[in-house]
Amino acid sequence: MPSGDVLVLVDEDGRVVEWGRPAEELFGRPAGEAVGRSLGALLRGTAMDAGRPHAGFPDGVSVRIEPVLRGSSVLWRVRAAGDPALSQQDVAVLRTVFARTPVELLVLDRRLRVVRMSAAFGTARGTRAGSPLGLHFTEVYDLDRPEEEAEVARRVLESGEPVLDRLVHGPGSPERRGCRSRSVCYFRLEDARGDTLGLVASAVDVTDRExxxxxxxxxxxxxxxxxxxxxxxxxxxxxxxxxxxxxxxxxxxxxxxxxxxxxxxxxxxxxxxxxxxxxxxxxxxxxxxxxxxxxxxxxxxxxxxxxxxxxxxxxxxxxxxxxxxxxxxxxxxxxxxxxxxxxxxxxxxxxxxxxxxxxxxxxxxxxxxxxxxxxxxxxxxxxxxxxxxxxxxxxxIIASTLQRRLLPGQPAGRPTVEVSRLHRSGPEGGGAWSDAIALPGARTALVVGDVAGQGIVAAITMGLVRTALHTLAALDLPPDELLARLSETAGRLAAASAALPQLDFEPLDIGCVIAVYDPVELTCTVARAGLPEPVAVLPDGTSATLAVPAGPLLSGPDDAPFPATTVDLPAGSTLAMATTSFAQRVLAPSAPLRPLLDGAATRPLQEACDAIGSAFADSGAGDETVMLVARTGALPADRVLTRALPAGAEAAPIARAAARRQLAVWGVAEETAFTTELIVSELVGNAVRYGAPPLQLRLVLEQMLTCEVSDSAAGAPHMKHARTVDENGRGLFIVAGLADQWGVRYRAQGKTVWAQQPLGAPLDGR
The missing domain is CATH 3.30.450.40 (GAF domain)
Known part of the structure; x- marks a missing residue:
């Protein structure tokens, strides 16, 4: 019998609906006797007639059973197959799979309607009430995206390319609330000639796995x-x-x-x-x-x-x-x-x-x-x-509290320099700081420093270094020498830290930049150790990075010098110095916030700094960083007396007379004026005896009254404790007793000995 010939068409109750000519020839029964009768009874009768003790098809005949959807009913079509042994295996496998597998199986026709289902599907959650046969498979399951699943099934039907382990979701059942997950596979169903019959869809509940x-x-x-x-x-x-x-x-x-x-x-x-x-x-x-x-x-x-x-x-x-x-x-x-x-x-x-x-x-x-x-x-x-x-x-909290106690407050205002500080704390606190230190002669030292590291150790180190810096600044050292002495201090701190019994010692690295502004000479002397170069914005709005050679970090062991650079800085200029993070975002020529700094010349200093600080905070920088911005001013000419002096004994009377006249013009109190004349006399006398011409007297009146005597000798004066019978050696001893502070400042050619004292009540009551 040719393979593929239709033998019988059977309904769901097993009764014959159609009895084809091949069946009449095979079983010897006309269609009129078979239609409407049970196929099982017909097969048993045929087997007994043939003398065989079991029901079935004649030897040499194998069949293939196919579901057929007619209206809302499913019929079963029996075709002749070429290999009897294979057909028997197919039937056994299908019967076992559909009856016993826990996997939910659906057989779909070409319109994706359900024509057969496994026993497991009948108890599966998510099905609608009643029989699913004849329904579109997306109506059988409650799916989150039914249209998407229908499209996937159609693509498999058209291309034949199976879809494996596709995860789909849908609502749960009354017994199991929440979203349910299923792993779905789609395979195209074909006959012996390769014609498409439909799809086989399998689904496994993988909610627990997911x-x-x-x-x-x-x-x-x-x-x-x-x-x-x-x-x-x-x-x-x-x-x-x-x-x-x-x-x-x-x-x-x-x-x-x-x-x-x-x-x-x-x-x-x-x-x-x-x-x-x-x-x-x-x-x-x-x-x-x-x-x-x-x-x-x-x-x-x-x-x-x-x-x-x-x-x-x-x-x-x-x-x-x-x-x-x-x-x-x-x-x-x-x-x-x-x-x-x-x-x-x-x-x-x-x-x-x-x-x-x-x-x-x-x-x-x-x-x-x-x-x-x-x-x-x-x-x-x-x-x-x-x-x-x-x-x-x-x-x-400890580090931040310690750092706040060690950091300076808002710098005190000076007539010759206005200072504003921007300080952004890091997540752990650290060792960044800035300072504005008053120096003799109305000068101001502007300092920005940064101790590497975070936390309590960095804060303590910052406090020690800052204390040493203030002590050294009181000696009126130039910026380059100040950094050299500070580097020696850092070396001693590093050695002491390395000797402690700790497992995670880190080398001590300190960056620092120092600028000394002179409001009389309108100059600024800068030296730096590791930190970026300062930027000056001139009164006309032009800006420039100050070309200051870089010195090494203040780590101690390196004896490299710290070159200093002196530049002219007119009154009304804005000087900005910063640690690395601020410098990268504000001071660098191509920095995103550089325009805000360049525009500072036309705005009040605090307003310009507030704008920079707000923009910097929005940039998201997280590490601790500091920037110091200073607006320079000139000391009025009538607050400075400069007088050249002869090199002989007449120098002292001339200096006293000049000082007396100027102090009277300034309205300095009589007691202060008398003390100042005595200081001037002793400083000039000391320069005549031990110094070298030319000699010069300078009086500077700002918040303090400063007396300066300069000569070209490089030798340092020494204060002696003269005995009662000594006729000489009391000059600097007297000055030290009368002045609030005194010291020596060295220049390229010679030195300047200075003494400063607080102002008493002015003569005119001002």
Whole structure:
């Protein structure tokens, strides 16, 4: 018999609907006797007639059975096949697969309608009531995207390319709430000639597998996301962001208030009076605002968790007694639609850091034991991150407090220089600082420094270096020599630090730039160690980077020099010096904020600095950095007396007379004027005896009265303690007793001995 010939067409009850001519020839029965009768009875009768003790088709005949959809009914068509053995295997396999496999199988026709289903499909969740036969397969399942699935099935029908392990989602059943996930495969169904008959679709519920994978993904996200920023509040916010909605619909973190403030966490059991701070919240309704501090009412699962540090799985019932203990929380929980709760501790060993509440609403599966284990693991990792942040915050608070105490306040105003400081603290505090130090002769030393590192060590080192700098500046050393002496100090600090019994010693590196502005000469002398070059904005709006050779960092062992550069700086200029981060964004020629600095010449200094500071904050720079901006001014000419002196004994009377006249013009008090004449006489007498011509007297009146006597000798004067019988050697001893401060400043040719004293009440009452 030719393969493919139609033998019989049978309905769902096994009765013959059509009896083809090949069947008449094969079985010897006309169609009139077969149609309407049971096919099984016909086959049994034929077998007995043939003398065989079993029912079936004659030897040598194999058949292929195919489903046929006619209207809303499924019929079965029996065709002749070429290989009897293969046909028997096919029938056995199909019968077993459709009856016993746990996989949901659907046979679809070319219009994607269901023509056959496996036994597992009949009990599958998500099917509609009644028989699915004849329905489009997207009507059988409740899918999130039915049109998309229909398009995928059509592509398989057209191309023959199967689709394997496609993940689809749909709503759950009354027994299992929440979204269900299925792994779906599509295969094209073809006959022996290769003609398309339809599709076979298989589906396996993989919801539990996907949930397990989601839990692993959540744990991995928590491990990689939490604790990147060592801040307790940020870690708590990262925690609720990670678990909502992946694990819960709402999450609440409540921390022991002492822990938030960096204090030691309490031991378990935690007393019910211990205040807790609501540190983070994400979800639908909140009983209390984030930041509110209040104790937990006793008798609630939250208080119980803080008593034994054991996580709890709690079913939410509006009649539960613990809800009545906290009405505000109860109203928020019931109003959000939550009906499942996990309460887990944030704890390390026997110390409680806080407690976390995880809530699920009614449209999701309630929490189970697996969820409880995941929540406990999440909280255990979060507790480690919070403890690290607490320890860091404690050190940060100490370092920040220490740094604030060691840093100078806002620089005191001087008539010749206006100073504004921009200081952006880093996350751990550090050693960046700036200074404006008053020098004799109305000069000002402008300083920016940066100690490498962070935390308490950097802050302490900054305080030591800054103290040494002020001590050395009082000696009126030029900037290059000041940096050289400061480098020696840094070397001693580094040696002392290296000798300490610590495991993680880091070399001490200090950057510093010093500029000394002279409002009389209108010059600025700059030397730098490691930090970027300063920038000057002239009164006409033009700007230039000051070409100051770079010296080494103040690390001690290097004996390299610190070259100094002196530039003219007219009154009304703006000088900016900064550590590296500020310099990269503001001082560099192509820096994004350089236009704000260039425009500072036409704006008040504080206004220009505020604009730069605001723009710098928006740039997102995170490390500690400092910038010092100074607006220069000239000391009025009538506040300076300069007088050349002869090299002989007559120099002292001439200097005293000139000083007397000028002090009278300035209205200096008589007592101060008398003292000044005596100082001038002693300084000039010392220069005549030990110095070399030419000699010069200069009086400078600013906030202090400064007397300067210059000569061309390089030798340093020494103060002697003269005996009663000595006739000489009392000059500098007298000056030291009369002046508030005195010293020597060396120049390229010679030296200047100076003494300064505070101003008394002026003669004219000004």
């Amino acid at each position: 949930k397990a994978q989601d839990r692993l993904d959540l744990l991995e996200q928590v491990r990689t996301r939490l604790g990147q920023v060592p801040n307790v509040g940020i870690v708590c916010r990262e925690l609720v962001d990670a678990v909502v909605p992946a694990l819960a619909d709402t999450a609440v973190v409540e921390m022991v208030d002492d822990v938030v403030r960096g204090e030691e966490p309490p031991k378990v059991p935690v007393h019910h009076d211990v205040p807790l701070r609501r540190a983070a919240f994400r979800g639908r309704l909140s009983a209390y605002p984030v930041g509110e501090v209040r104790p937990l009412p006793p008798g609630t699962p939250f208080a119980e968790v803080l008593s034994d540090l054991r996580a709890r799985l709690v079913a939410i019932d509006e009649h539960a007694p613990w809800l009545a203990a906290d009405p505000a929380r109860s109203e928020a929980i019931l109003g959000s639609g939550a009906d499942s709760l996990i309460v887990a501790p944030l704890a390390l060993r026997d110390q409680a850091l806080g407690v976390v509440g995880f809530y699920r609403e009614r449209d999701r599966d309630p929490f189970d034991e697996d969820d409880l284990r995941v929540a406990s693991a999440v909280c255990a990792h979060a507790a480690l991150c919070i403890e690290n942040a607490r320890q860091f915050m404690r050190e940060w």
